[in-house]
Amino acid sequence: MKFLAITLIVHNDDRSPTERFREVVENAVLAEELGFDGFGVGERHERPFISSSPPVVLSHIAARTSRIRLFTAVTTLSLLDPVRAYEDYATLDHLSEGRLELIIGKGNGAAQAQLFHVTPEDQWERNREAYELFSANVTHPIGPYAELIDHYRERWAHYGHDPAGALVGAGTAGYYAARTSQEALAVYRPIFDARVAFQRELGLPVVFPTLEDAVERSSILVGSPQQIVDKVLRYHKRFGHEVMHLHADADGLTPRQHRDALELFQAEIAPVLRAEIPSRPFPGGAA
Numbered sequence: 001m002k003f004l005a006i007t008l009i010v011h012n013d014d015r016s017p018t019e020r021f022r023e024v025v026e027n028a029v030l031a032e033e034l035g036f037d038g039f040g041v042g043e044r045h046e047r048p049f050i051s052s053s054p055p056v057v058l059s060h061i062a063a064r065t066s067r068i069r070l071f072t073a074v075t076t077l078s079l080l081d082p083v084r085a086y087e088d089y090a091t092l093d094h095l096s097e098g099r100l101e102l103i104i105g106k107g108n109g110a111a112q113a114q115l116f117h118v119t120p121e122d123q124w125e126r127n128r129e130a131y132e133l134f135s136a137n138v139t140h141p142i143g144p145y146a147e148l149i150d151h152y153r154e155r156w157a158h159y160g161h162d163p164a165g166a167l168v169g170a171g172t173a174g175y176y177a178a179r180t181s182q183e184a185l186a187v188y189r190p191i192f193d194a195r196v197a198f199q200r201e202l203g204l205p206v207v208f209p210t211l212e213d214a215v216e217r218s219s220i221l222v223g224s225p226q227q228i229v230d231k232v233l234r235y236h237k238r239f240g241h242e243v244m245h246l247h248a249d250a251d252g253l254t255p256r257q258h259r260d261a262l263e264l265f266q267a268e269i270a271p272v273l274r275a276e277i278p279s280r281p282f283p284g285g286a287a
Contacts, residue, residue, distance in 0.1 A: 001232075001241075001277035003170075003270055005031040005262075006040035006073040009051035017050050021057065027063040027248045028257065032068040037099065037282075039050070039065075040073030040245060055088040062096035069144045069282060070096055072223040074105030074134055105138060105167075123267035140207055141217045145170075146238045167280065168234060169243035174220040174251060177264045181223045182287045185211060188222045191252035219268070221246070233275055243278035 011020050011084050033198065039061060041054040051057070054164070058070045066159070070092070077085060093100040109136040153163040178184040192211040209212035219235070221228045232244065246265065250258040 001236075001270075001273045002037040002243045002279045003273075004038040004040050004069075004071055004243065004245035004267075004282050006042065006071065006171075006245045007035050007248040008042035008044055008073075009049070009057070010048050010249070011050045012048040015264070020050060021249075023192045024057065024248070025061055025064055027250075028068070029064055031248060032065045034262055035270075036068060036246075036266075037243075038069035038071050038245075039248060040103070040110050041069035042073045045076075045079065054134075055092055058100070059092055061096060061259070062092065062099065069101055070099050071101045072103050074279050103134055135254070142219075142235060142238055145171050149239055149241075167239040167243065168239055169245065170219070170239050170241040171194045171245050172219045172221050172247070173214065174222065174252065175230055175261065175265070176222050176257075177261050177269065179223055179224065181227055185215075187257065192220075193220075194252060201214075214215050225264060228265075229272050229276075232269075233276060236277055242277065244273075 007024055007027065009024055009205050011017060015023075031039045041057045041061075042051050045052050045115050045163070054072050054075065058072070060071060071179065073087070075089075076087060079256045080201070089100060089102055128152040149168055153166055156166045157163045174188070174195075176191075178187060189211050196206055196209065208220075215222050221231060223231075224256055226260065235241070246262075253261065
């Protein structure tokens with residue numbers, strides 16, 4: 001299995017945008033240092049995100065790193081001129097010596113759809129015209145996403161491809177590992193509760209009202225290393241995914257907690273999952 005760290009560059013505190021961007025870049029450098037396979041930057045065009053220009057952010061990360069693969073997570077192609085997007089990312093791919101992986105998504109935010117004068121109905125058609133479908137599995141239970149993956153594999157086979165050849169990636173709604181589940185839950189609980197309060201403040205639906213519910217039914221990975229390994233393997237049985245992402249941001253953790261959790265992941269979780277779930281090289285032949 002391969003592991004990505006990703007960020008949507010949420011900006012909802014007192015830091016300046018400059019400081020927040022600097023943190024994102026340093027997290028990418030840290031991800032390479034710790035041995036992650038990729039680092040992804042999302043694209044959103046509405047508050048509280050400042051990830052409206054992933055090519056620029058990823059270009060800076062490319063200059064600060066040398067090995068880690070660079071991902072868009074995702075490129076909202078239904079909002080963009082496809083030729084302009086192609087030119088930007090083709091240039092970035094050359095500058096990074098072939099490290100770029102483009103992930104395409106429709107985009108779900110109503111505000112950004114209004115900003116670009118598109119409707120939820122025509123976004124699908126615009127996306128289809130520009131390229132193809134994509135979805136992330138971070139905000140709902142496993143069932144709907146498993147069905148979506150099955151649908152994509154069926155469509156892949158319909159157009160003459162081997163369904164086993166589809167490379168599937170899966171997201172996580174949060175990550176924190178500690179030596180014991182009790183410690184992990186205690187540290188992460190105020191972070192989770194603050195996230196739920198923020199969702200309610202924005203009028204968004206709260207799918208998982210408690211941390212325990214989220215740990216049980218969502219893609220969030222909070223617990224001991226063995227608990228996290230067991231959960232990823234359970235999801236893999238249904239998804240068949242070879243790539244998984246973790247949040248690159250501290251998400252309310254202290255810098256020390258953030259680094260310790262990532263180091264624990266690479267020391268005790270990733271080796272087991274890499275052995276249990278073999279993965280193919282990324283396109284282009286890179287490992």
